[in-house]
Amino acid sequence: MPSPLYMPMRKLPLRLRPGARSRGAVIAALAALLATSGATAVPLSPAPLPVAAMAEPAFRAVLKDGGLADLEQACQDAARFDQAERLRLLRDRLLLVRPVPQPFAVVLANANALLSCKAPATSLLVLDRYGPGAGAERDQWLIQVWRGASAALQHRRAAEALTRLAAGNLASLETIALPLLLREDGTLATRPALDALADHLQILGENEQAARVLLAGRLPGKIAAERLARAAQLMASLPLEERDRLIEAALDQAAAAAAWGLASELLEQQRLQAQSGGGDPSRALARHLRLSQRIDDAYGEWLLRRQDPTQADRSRALERRLRSPRDSGGHAAPPP
Structure with a gap:
């Protein structure tokens, strides 16, 4: 089945630099x-904790x-x-x-x-x-x-x-x-350790260096998508086009892993990124709507369409589909 994101999938290169240790x-x-x-010998059933502190003697x-x-x-x-x-x-x-x-x-x-x-x-x-x-x-x-x-x-x-x-x-x-x-x-x-190093550098305010660390990762799939998206957020000084390419690469990896919830978050990040960077957010919005329809994400589609006054009818239809937690089959306990 074709990807709901309607885009080609590219694989991240799996190159290892010279001097890499096994x-x-x-x-x-x-x-x-x-x-x-x-x-090393982690017990499956840990011993019960003491109920009182060690005696003074x-x-x-x-x-x-x-x-x-x-x-x-x-x-x-x-x-x-x-x-x-x-x-x-x-x-x-x-x-x-x-x-x-x-x-x-x-x-x-x-x-x-x-x-x-x-x-x-x-x-x-x-x-x-x-x-x-x-x-x-x-x-x-x-x-x-x-x-x-x-x-x-x-x-x-x-x-x-x-x-x-x-x-x-x-x-x-x-x-x-x-x-x-x-x-x-x-x-x-x-x-x-790669993600931990990026955490420390971000806390130190070295956002671009933290992004470079994340981009050094070579594992594909969902973890690659998350790192690419985080790098795009950290490299705020990059031109919008370059940050958009990072999101596109993240979308490819999310699609390859069938991580549609993450893909939805990435498209929202792309829309907000374009909106704050002076770009056109309409493309990301349209793709997000298509994805929501393909994966039957009524709530996600409703969140996007309710912002457009011209989509009032569709928003109301989607809102009727959203089940209350107290309705039958919702999160509330069934009636006795």
């Missing part, structure tokens, strides 16, 4: 990091003689029960418990414990005690630096860590899933 090396580095943070014993694993567990306990004084004592202890020099694995474990202790800036101090060599060890160190800098809202350092991780090949970052948090169901939430 995905296997990056994934191995991430797996090693997760092993350090204790997240047990806390004092851990503070005095506990190892890194004991101190991290105490940090998690204190954070869970919002015990600020215990967190402060544990942070101070973690800075002293393993003085330099230490093996790399110990440095990572110490930094991770400080993250658990809600001290991301202090975790960076511990990481700075160590100078990693090239290879997987350096990748693990950079990812841990990113974790600390991101949690401490040090966006410049977080962006620098991810840029160094890319080693001149930004496209490689989309194959690296950065660990964010462990969900309550025991699964690990992640984010592609």
Whole structure:
């Protein structure tokens, strides 16, 4: 069946720049990091959380003689029960418990414990005690630096860590899933390093650089469409024609993935972009209306047509088709 967008589909080039590292090396580095943070063997059914904080005698014993694993567990306990004084004592202890020099694995474990202790800036101090060599060890160190800098809202350092991780090949970052948090169901939430780098650069006000990062991605489909659309928004200084070409490429990718809801959003972005940039929004509006009719999006078509006084009859007809949440089959519970 022809595309409801009535446009040819082009595929994004899947070129890799010279010097690109294998995905296997990056994934191995991430797996090693997760092993350090204790997240490799993620339980499907996590153990029940304690109903009371650690007793004072047990806390004092851990503070005095506990190892890194004991101190991290105490940090998690204190954070869970919002015990600020215990967190402060544990942070101070973690800075002293393993003085330099230490093996790399110990440095990572110490930094991770400080993250658990809600001290991301202090975790960076511990990481700075160590100078990693090239290879997987350096990748693990950079990812841990990113974790600390991101949690401490040090966006410049977080962006620098991810840029160094890319080693001149930004496209490689989309194959690296950065660990964010462990969900309550025991699964690990992640984010592609490419999108995380664009986030930090946008927060720093470097919108055009953030857009260039997004355009370095090579994965096709919906994720490509979303990145292209975001790049078009960020590159506000570009001529309207060039931003429009980005939206067209995004529409191609959305159509190839049959992501019609996203395609509808892209056409609305294109219309508003033309309207604010002094262009003609009528073409994007007409295409949006055609798409809404083809995918039977009565609500979307009604939103567009109600703005045109000449479409009053069609708007009323569409409005009658829109089902109230309280009607039978709507979101409300059925009557007893």
